[in-house]
Amino acid sequence: xxKVTQTQTSxxxxxxxxxxxxxxxxxxxxxxFLFWYKQTASGEIVFLIRQDSYKKExxxxxxxxxxxxxxxxxxxxxITATQIEDxxxxxxxxxxxxxxAKLIFGEGTxxxxxx
Amino acid sequence: VTLLEQNPRWRLVPRGQAVxxxxxxxxxxxxxxxxxxxxxxxxxQWLFTLRSPGDKEVKSLPGADYLATRVTDTELRLQVxxxxxxxxxxxxCSADRVGNTLYFGEGSRLIVV
Numbered sequence: 001x002x003k004v005t006q007t008q009t010s011x012x013x014x015x016x017x018x019x020x021x022x023x024x025x026x027x028x029x030x031x032x033f034l035f036w037y038k039q040t041a042s043g044e045i046v047f048l049i050r051q052d053s054y055k056k057e058x059x060x061x062x063x064x065x066x067x068x069x070x071x072x073x074x075x076x077x078x079i080t081a082t083q084i085e086d087x088x089x090x091x092x093x094x095x096x097x098x099x100x101a102k103l104i105f106g107e108g109t110x111x112x113x114x115x
Numbered sequence: 116v117t118l119l120e121q122n123p124r125w126r127l128v129p130r131g132q133a134v135x136x137x138x139x140x141x142x143x144x145x146x147x148x149x150x151x152x153x154x155x156x157x158x159x160q161w162l163f164t165l166r167s168p169g170d171k172e173v174k175s176l177p178g179a180d181y182l183a184t185r186v187t188d189t190e191l192r193l194q195v196x197x198x199x200x201x202x203x204x205x206x207x208c209s210a211d212r213v214g215n216t217l218y219f220g221e222g223s224r225l226i227v228v
Contacts, residue, residue, distance in 0.1 A: 033214045039157075043203060045219040052214065091159065095217075101147045101209045103217055105159040 002027050004094050006106035013082055013113055020067070021077045021109045023092030031097040034075045036064070039089045039108070048090075051075055082113045118142050119206050119220035127228045133196040136223045138206030140189040145208035145218065148191045150183055152176070153203045153222075162204075164212065165191060178202065201226045 003026040013019045025034065034051045049061040051068050059066045067076040079086055092106040120139040128134050140148060150162040163172045165185035174181045178200040184192045191206060206220040 031214075035216065037219075043222050043224065045205060045222070047216055047218060050216060089157065093159075095214060097213055101149050101164045101207070101212050101217060102161040103151075103159075104161070108157055 002029075002094065002096065002104050004092055004104050004106040006092055006109050008109045009107075010110040010112065013111070015084060015113055015115045016081055018078065018080045019082055019111065021079075021090055021092075021111070023075050023077070023106055025073050025075065025092075025094045027073075027094065027096060029096045033095045033097075034066075034068070035093045035095065035103065036066070036075075036077045037091045037093060039091065041088070045091075049077070079111075082111075084113050084115060087111055087113045116142075118145055118208055118218050121204075121206050121220040121223050123223055124221065125224040125226070127226050128195075128198055130199070130227055131197070133194055134198075134225060136193040136195065136204055136206075138191040138193075138220055140191070140208055142208075143188065145210050146188065147209040147212050148185065149207045149209070149217070150181070150191070150193050151205045151207060151219075152179075153205065154178070155201060159205075162193075166212070195225060198225060198227055 032053045036048045038046045049064045051059045065078045089108045091108045093103040149164040163183040170185040179198040180196045182194040203222045203224045205222045207217040209217045
């Protein structure tokens with residue numbers, strides 16, 4: 001069975017610090033794709049960053065980066081120099097190579113950034 | 116750049132009444148369109164992926180029944196019936212069905228009254 005788990009329900013940090021959000025996944029497929037999305041208070045869901053399972057190098061995108069540990073089935077999201085506007089719910093998701101355009105989502109982690 | 120336009124953005128739905136949602140694709144480079152639901156606990160769940168005009172699928176989940184239709188290359192519809200709990204429906208698009216990134220519409224929030 002395919003599953004994505006985010007154990008951190010909520011995290012609070014001070015502005016300009018670095019935060020890491022955890023995500024572990026389960027899949028029997030040898031090739032898969034991992035994503036992080038951000039949902040703002042308005043409900044908008046925005047794509048942030050992705051990691052393809054066959055790539056060894058951790059993905060980076062602006063002040064977002066990933067900590068991909070394939071043997072541990074783990075894909076952590078790192079946000080550096082956090083800003084108030086980063087306050088949102090962050091979802092980890094997995095997509096397998098076959099089948100429909102189906103993403104399996106984790107439960108989400110609510111991030112609050114304070115000044 | 117907005118890839119998807121969803122309407123209505125929100126709707127009050129009397130218990131037992133069906134509601135029809137529309138999603139319009141603004142960029143033909145992302146033709147794989149899907150529906151996702153987000154429940155009141157914020158859990159996101161895939162419902163359907165429809166690629167070709169004329170494709171239809173039905174599904175029943177706890178709290179609602181769904182009928183999805185790919186009307187044209189740019190329009191996807193969803194009928195939600197027998198809804199007992201509120202939810203938000205999101206339309207997504209992707210360049211393919213294999214591994215490309217999914218992009219989300221703004222969502223249609225349904226509230227049961």
